[in-house]
Amino acid sequence: MNTNKNRMNGTGTKAPPKPGRPDGDHLENGNRPVGVPPPAGEPVPGPKRPAEVPDPEVEAKATRRRFTAEFKLRILREADTCSMPGDIGALLRREGLYSSLLTSWRRERERGELEGLTPKKRGAKPTRDPRDVENERLKRENAKLEERLRIAELICAAQKNVAQILGITLGEPQDDGRSS
Numbered sequence: 154m155n156t157n158k159n160r161m162n163g164t165g166t167k168a169p170p171k172p173g174r175p176d177g178d179h180l181e182n183g184n185r186p187v188g189v190p191p192p193a194g195e196p197v198p199g200p201k202r203p204a205e206v207p208d209p210e211v212e213a214k215a216t217r218r219r220f221t222a223e224f225k226l227r228i229l230r231e232a233d234t235c236s237m238p239g240d241i242g243a244l245l246r247r248e249g250l251y252s253s254l255l256t257s258w259r260r261e262r263e264r265g266e267l268e269g270l271t272p273k274k275r276g277a278k279p280t281r282d283p284r285d286v287e288n289e290r291l292k293r294e295n296a297k298l299e300e301r302l303r304i305a306e307l308i309c310a311a312q313k314n315v316a317q318i319l320g321i322t323l324g325e326p327q328d329d330g331r332s333s
Contacts, residue, residue, distance in 0.1 A: 220254075225258045225262075226262075228244070228250065228255070228258070229255070229259065229262060231244055232244060232255055241255070
């Protein structure tokens with residue numbers, strides 16, 4: 154039996170020890186027994202590093218597919234003309250679509266082609282009535298105009314006071330609201 158101390162080289166003679174090590178301080182796979190320090194000058198083995206470094210490139214984020222009304226109608230027309238078993242499956246594979254899309258597009262078509270096949274805006278629906286929005290806009294505009302009227306009336310009152318102090322008589326306003 155070959156052991157570390159009686160290792161044979163293929164000729165039946167004992168193999169010479171590795172340089173710098175006494176015979177028996179190493180195993181056949183090149184590792185030292187536990188607790189035996191490495192000889193002076195030999196690097197200390199560290200943790201194994203992976204051979205391949207992962208690719209640092211970030212993959213593009215998938216985007217949601219959007220289908221135009223024309224595309225949906227074309228696919229629905231083609232699906233309606235399919236008569237042989239497997240024709241619809243072949244159509245869906247060719248176009249890269251799911252059968253659930255075909256079902257939902259058919260429902261949309263039944264509700265009405267124009268409103269059912271146009272892409273819907275995603276997200277939360279507005280909860281405010283458009284009339285309320287218009288009312289608020291008109292109230293803000295009314296408040297601004299009332300403030301301008303208040304300032305104009307103050308200016309008119311000041312002009313009347315200045316005219317009274319200086320003894321100037323102001324003419325009576327005419328029908329169009331202008332003074333003479």
